[in-house]
Amino acid sequence: MALADVDLRIPGGSLVCFVGPSGCGKTTLLRIIAGLETPTSGHLLLGERDLTRVPVHRRDVGMVFQSYALFPHLSVAENVAYGLRIRGVAKRERLARAFELLALVQLPDVATKRVSQLSGGMRQRVAMARALALDPALFLLDEPLSALDAKLREGMQVELRRLQRRVGITTIIVTHDQEEAMAMADLVVVMGDNRVQQVGPPLDIYRRPVNRFVANFVGRNNFLPARVVAPGTVEVAGVRAEVVEGADLPSVGSELTVAARPEALNVYPTAPAGPALRGTVTMVRDLGWTVETRVRVGDQELVVSGANVAVADGDEVWVALPTSGLVALNA
Amino acid sequence: MSTRPAASLAPMDTGASDHRGDGPWPHALLAWPTLALTLLFVVPLGIIAALGFFRRIQAGFFEVAFVTDNYARALDAFHLERLAVSVVLALVATLATLVVAVPFTFLLTRRPRARQVPYLVLVLASLSLSEVIVAFAWSLLLSRTSGISNLLVSLGLMDAAASWSPGLWAVLLAYVFIALPLAILSLYPTFSRLDQELPEAAGTMGAAPLVGFVTVVLPLVQRAVAATGALVFIFVLGAYVIPQTLGRPAQWTIPVHITDQAIMKNHLPLAASLAIVLLVASSLIALAIVAIGSGRLPRIALPGRAR
Numbered sequence: 001m002a003l004a005d006v007d008l009r010i011p012g013g014s015l016v017c018f019v020g021p022s023g024c025g026k027t028t029l030l031r032i033i034a035g036l037e038t039p040t041s042g043h044l045l046l047g048e049r050d051l052t053r054v055p056v057h058r059r060d061v062g063m064v065f066q067s068y069a070l071f072p073h074l075s076v077a078e079n080v081a082y083g084l085r086i087r088g089v090a091k092r093e094r095l096a097r098a099f100e101l102l103a104l105v106q107l108p109d110v111a112t113k114r115v116s117q118l119s120g121g122m123r124q125r126v127a128m129a130r131a132l133a134l135d136p137a138l139f140l141l142d143e144p145l146s147a148l149d150a151k152l153r154e155g156m157q158v159e160l161r162r163l164q165r166r167v168g169i170t171t172i173i174v175t176h177d178q179e180e181a182m183a184m185a186d187l188v189v190v191m192g193d194n195r196v197q198q199v200g201p202p203l204d205i206y207r208r209p210v211n212r213f214v215a216n217f218v219g220r221n222n223f224l225p226a227r228v229v230a231p232g233t234v235e236v237a238g239v240r241a242e243v244v245e246g247a248d249l250p251s252v253g254s255e256l257t258v259a260a261r262p263e264a265l266n267v268y269p270t271a272p273a274g275p276a277l278r279g280t281v282t283m284v285r286d287l288g289w290t291v292e293t294r295v296r297v298g299d300q301e302l303v304v305s306g307a308n309v310a311v312a313d314g315d316e317v318w319v320a321l322p323t324s325g326l327v328a329l330n331a
Numbered sequence: 332m333s334t335r336p337a338a339s340l341a342p343m344d345t346g347a348s349d350h351r352g353d354g355p356w357p358h359a360l361l362a363w364p365t366l367a368l369t370l371l372f373v374v375p376l377g378i379i380a381a382l383g384f385f386r387r388i389q390a391g392f393f394e395v396a397f398v399t400d401n402y403a404r405a406l407d408a409f410h411l412e413r414l415a416v417s418v419v420l421a422l423v424a425t426l427a428t429l430v431v432a433v434p435f436t437f438l439l440t441r442r443p444r445a446r447q448v449p450y451l452v453l454v455l456a457s458l459s460l461s462e463v464i465v466a467f468a469w470s471l472l473l474s475r476t477s478g479i480s481n482l483l484v485s486l487g488l489m490d491a492a493a494s495w496s497p498g499l500w501a502v503l504l505a506y507v508f509i510a511l512p513l514a515i516l517s518l519y520p521t522f523s524r525l526d527q528e529l530p531e532a533a534g535t536m537g538a539a540p541l542v543g544f545v546t547v548v549l550p551l552v553q554r555a556v557a558a559t560g561a562l563v564f565i566f567v568l569g570a571y572v573i574p575q576t577l578g579r580p581a582q583w584t585i586p587v588h589i590t591d592q593a594i595m596k597n598h599l600p601l602a603a604s605l606a607i608v609l610l611v612a613s614s615l616i617a618l619a620i621v622a623i624g625s626g627r628l629p630r631i632a633l634p635g636r637a638r
Contacts, residue, residue: 036531056534057543069532073550083536086546134536 003028004195006042010187015164015171017181020191021217026174027066027142029191033172034140035059046137062131064141068123070115076102076126077111083134101129105163121152128160132167139164139171145180157183178218182206190214211330215259222265222302223329226258234258234328237298241275241321243328257329262305264325267293268318269311276318277302281311295319376610383604393600401604410588410605414612417584421568422616424506428563431507432514433556437548439515440522451519458512466576469505470496473577501577506570510563517562521555557624561617568613585609 003025010016018026031037033044035056044051051059070079077098078085084094095111102108105125110118118126124144131139144160145153161184164171175181181188182202190197190205190213198205198214209215212223226234228249233242236258243249243258250256268276279297286292293304295317302319311317383405386396404410439447460468472478473496483489495501525548533543549556571586578587585605593602 034535036534055539056531057537057539059535061535063532063535065528065532067526067528069526069528071529071532071547071551073547082533082538082546086533086536086538086542130536140535 003032003039006196008189008196008199010170010172012047012170013168014186015161015173015184016187016189017185018172018174018189018191019178019181019217020176020197022176024191025194026176026189026191030140030142030172030174033138034061034063059138060134060136061138061140062134062136063139064124064127064131064144066143066146068127070123070126070130072115074115075111076107076113076115076118079115079126080130080133082130087134097133098129101133102126104132104166105129106159120147121156124148124156128163132169137170139167139169141171141173143174143176146176153180160184182218188218190217192217207325208327209259209329212257212259215327215329220262220303221259222262224258224260224300225255227255228252234326236275236321237277239275239277239321241326242323243326249328259327259329260302260322260325262292262303263290264322265302265304266306266320267295267304267309267311268320269309269315271318272320274323275321277321278316278318281313281315281317284312293317379603380607382600383607385600385603387598387600392597401600402608404601405604405608410585410608413583413585413588414608416582417568417586417609418612418616420502420506420574420582420584421564421613424503424510424567425560425564425620427503428507428510428514428567429556429560432511432518432559433552434544436515436518436522437544440519440525441527454512454515458516460509462509462570462572465505465509466572469501469508470576473501473504496577497579497582499578499582502574502582505573505577506567509570509573510567513566514559514563517559518552518555521552525551554625557621560624561620564620565613565617568609 006029018029020026028037032039035051035054039052042052046060071082074082077095080098080101081089081094084097085091089097099108099111102111105128107122107125107129110122110126115123115126124147128141128144131141141160145156148156157180160173173181173184182205185202187199188202188205189199192213197217198210200208205214205218209218209221215221215223224236226236228251229235229240230252232249233240234249234256235241266272267281277297279295279302281293282296282301283294284291290305291307293311295302295304297319304319382393383401384397384399385393385401386398387393387401439450473494475492475494478492478495480489480492480495484492529547529551530540530543533547534540538546568584569586571584571590574582574584575587575590578584586609589602589605589609592598592605
């Protein structure tokens with residue numbers, strides 16, 4: 001697998017998520033940062049220090065592996081204290097530190113147990129405690145929550161974020177789950193096709209995706225073919241609307257794609273004021289926290305999410321385009 | 332990945348209990364290998380053990396009797412010294428084989444599977460060479476007239492061709508050569524199941540590759556290494572063409588003397604009693620190797636580290 005054009009600056013003390021579909025190169029990038037893989041070209045700097053050719057065991061990184069990679073022949077405390085043992089810290093001292101770290105990840109009572117006696121969630125915490133034992137400069141986590149069930153995963157997201165704030169360590173998390181990235185990160189790095197697609201704070205990525213890949217991967221989106229009719233204004237299916245977000249608009253007369261989030265659209269049984277598209281309802285799903293309405297407009301199906309306005313399958317409706325929230329996309 | 336061993340163990344457990352109480356059918360299936368084992372192993376072994384008590388007839392064969400002379404001779408000072416030499420040689424060869432096979436197999440299993448195949452084919456192919464071919468090939472390769480030393484002389488690395496056989500080193504070399512493919516194939520399954528992320532995790536915690544290997548990989552594979560050691564030990568201890576062809580009389584092991592008694596001196600009862608002594612000794616030592624490998628003995632041997 002090859003990675004291309006990765007130019008990233010990660011601010012100290014922040015939590016960064018590499019997010020992308022499987023096979024996009026995010027794990028490779030993490031392994032290059034950890035020193036488990038060597039890039040064919042390019043440089044990796046930690047502060048002023050060039051790490052590019054430094055072997056993994058001299059890099060000062062703590063890593064949580066996807067499999068957790070806990071040592072089955074050692075007890076939980078010995079696992080956490082492993083790095084200290086390698087450094088030659090005395091047994092009493094390193095076990096004391098292990099207990100401290102296990103308390104930090106809220107696992108005070110499992111120190112003498114075997115790894116095989118722990119649940120998945122517990123193993124996850126032990127792996128984090130172990131990775132933090134040497135006070136590393138970088139805390140790396142490869143899909144740390146993917147093996148946990150949905151409920152536990154959500155709890156761990158909050159806990160991981162709290163832990164990171166308390167320790168104040170620069171952290172990089174690799175995940176395929178964009179919601180997880182949005183929920184935890186200071187900075188999201190969206191990756192696809194072995195390159196970085198967009199870097200920014202979660203809300204920026206969500207509100208102003210720069211291209212179709214990001215708009216499609218992060219959250220859900222409707223894509224509408226459009227044409228620029230005036231500076232800042234596009235025409236979608238014969239309706240003029242303003243574009244306020246996203247990439248710079250190309251020159252007047254050129255074609256482009258605009259994106260609209262399901263929650264930025266609204267369904268009306270009668271023609272609303274402002275730009276709207278006419279269509280037919282194909283499906284209504286009440287999901288409890290929102291109602292999802294699918295509307296066929298021309299040869300396209302739009303997904304609208306919002307308060308129920310009492311429409312049913314087959315109804316003729318108008319889909320109102322947002323006054324803000326229509327996003328212009330590159331490519 | 333950490334859940335994989337548990338997942339693979341579970342079906343094995345249920346599989347074992349499934350066979351219990353399945354009626355006569357599994358027993359009938361077991362009857363055939365039991366019969367084969369009895370006919371091909373237990374009966375011949377019994378004959379050999381009994382043969383050890385028969386009386387030899389000078390310039391003839393033997394007659395059925397019950398004498399203890401043969402076992403007494405098999406355990407006399409000369410033969411015990413030969414037994415000790417055989418065991419030490421086999422132990423040294425086993426250790427040397429493991430020192431090569433363990434890192435080789437570890438590094439091999441870290442490579443992509445497609446790249447492993449040519450090596451495995453090569454290893455399997457070298458298994459097909461019999462001890463006789465290996466012994467004579469090495470005696471040729473180590474000879475002064477047509478051996479490797481001539482190559483080194485022509486490369487300017489040596490002044491004059493030398494004879495490296497027969498001798499201790501020639502015997503050990505050939506032992507390792509025949510045992511190596513066996514050891515690699517025996518270690519391979521365990522090493523290829525080892526989670527690749529475990530040594531990597533050791534690396535992220537400051538362990539240099541060798542330190543990670545010793546502190547993480549070795550403890551996890553020690554049982555497989557011990558079992559392989561026992562296998563190699565027994566295999567090497569049974570070889571007789573190699574010490575006979577590549578060794579001086581000082582390296583002639585018990586199997587060489589068994590051959591000598593059985594074929595040259597026509598003393599079958601002594602050969603049989605020597606074989607039984609060798610079998611008992613090698614079994615005991617192989618069991619000890621496995622026990623040490625599974626960590627049962629060091630705690631007794633090193634009371635200071637016991638907890």
